[in-house]
Amino acid sequence: MxxxxxxxxxxxxxxxxxxxxxxxxxxxxxxxxxxxxxxxxxxxxxxxxxxxxxxxxxxxxxxxxxxxxxxxxxxxxxxxxxxxxxxxxxxxxxxxxxxxxxxxRRRRCRLPIVALQAEFGRVSDVEVFTEQALSGAGYPGVSTMDIVDNVIPYISGEEDKLEPEARKILGSLATVNDDDGDLTVKEHDTLNLDATCTRVGVSDGHMVYVSLRFERRPPPSAEQVKAALRNYTSEVQRLGCPSAPRRAIVVFEEADRPQPRLDRDLEGGFAVSVGRIRAGREDGHFDLRFVALSHNTTVGAAGSSILNAEAAIQKGLL
Structure with a gap:
């Protein structure tokens, strides 16, 4: 080729x-x-x-x-x-x-929710708390005096971006706009999302703590969710893209995983790690809770764009 x-x-x-x-x-x-x-x-x-x-x-x-x-x-x-x-x-x-x-295209840690929607139908409500790595702020980025021995509980503009971004990512592909090459999607326009975004002293790897509610009643169990995530195959895997990970989602059973230093480079940084998958309280609003980790400059940014290009090549579009 x-x-x-x-x-x-x-x-x-x-x-x-x-x-x-x-x-x-x-x-x-x-x-x-x-x-x-x-x-x-x-x-x-x-x-x-x-x-x-x-x-x-x-x-x-x-x-x-x-x-x-x-x-x-x-x-x-x-x-x-x-x-x-x-x-x-x-x-x-x-x-x-x-x-x-x-x-x-900013994908962050949304892949687990995409996988769950594919198996169990649409998600109606999501609450996320993020701990975002220093590399996400660029260079020179955050001052040492601000981040050492500290957590910054606010990232300007980040929370405002999450809701429209999530509505697009969790929506469905509609058409391609030939004028500029952008994808047009049918947004998930009934999604309710609340977010809190923080900056932490980690070099790479965004952590996201997720609580969600399914439209489907009754909702799937935690064990059904684990199985669905483990069995999920992404489009780039099906197409045989050269950068596609062997496992798109890595599911941990250990209570203290995933961790950025240990897990951000799994599958060359192209995998999303998920752990602490558990059901919500019986008397609570949310059906499911979990923690997700992605390498923010690989699968969360540059790597996703490269995978998009590889998929376009495999499909004969490029």
Whole structure:
């Protein structure tokens, strides 16, 4: 197979760095261009990136000369695909890239709920409490004086994003908008969601504590839920995408799992870990409670975008 030629916008940030790692020696995608701010343009990637990953800068990315994130600076390249890791404040630039096929889609730890809806029908009410990793704030991100020996109980704008985001992710695919390549979904418009989002001193790995209620009565038992999560097969697994994990969801029986340091890199960071699955109180509103963990810059960001590209290739859409 001839590899698809691709670029990454916002390449110097934490998600952009994760893109370069995941695209190194990729069997279907070849990274040929990197975009960043004007102050980084014209210099080799290794000289402008403040590298914060545990693995070294990929050799095939280190020497790429960075371009400013404007479409005119990429016109000389025959690109098949552009990945965007741009911050939302400047992400409007991506609309000017005529070959932009996929954008970063924030999936976080929603996969378990998607799996449960596939097996047991729609969820009506969700309450989530998140403990979000430092890498989610980018670099330089949160001040050391703020986060050491501390938890920050509020992330600006994060709680407001969760409800519309969840309605889309837990909805159903409708059409593809050919103008900009975005998916159009039929939202889960009756979903009730309450969220509290916090920042904690963990490098990578978002934890989410979930309580939910099913529309179905009576609801499934905790054991039925565990079985459904273990047996869930995602679309990218069915398609045989090269980055697809062997297990999309890893279910723990241990009372003290999952944990970010121990479990965020399961299946190369492409799995979501779930534990403490238990029924809600008989006299309570919620049917089920569980804890979920995902690697926020892999399955929660760059990795999901790459899986989307692989799925498009497998389907002959790219």
């Amino acid at each position: 001839t590899k698809k030629r691709c670029a990454v916008l916002g390449a110097t940030g934490s998600v952009g760095q994760r893109f370069t790692l995941l695209l190194e020696d990729h069997p279907q995608l070849e990274l040929i261009a990197l975009g960043a701010s004007a102050r980084s343009a014209g210099k080799p990637y290794k000289d402008v990136v403040t590298w914060k990953q545990t693995s070294p800068i990929p050799s095939n990315s280190a020497g790429i000369v960075v371009r400013e994130c404007k479409a005119k600076h990429f016109e000389d390249l025959d690109l098949d695909l552009v990945f965007s890791a741009l911050d939302s404040s400047v992400a409007g630039q991506r609309k000017r890239f005529p070959r932009l096929q996929l954008q970063l």
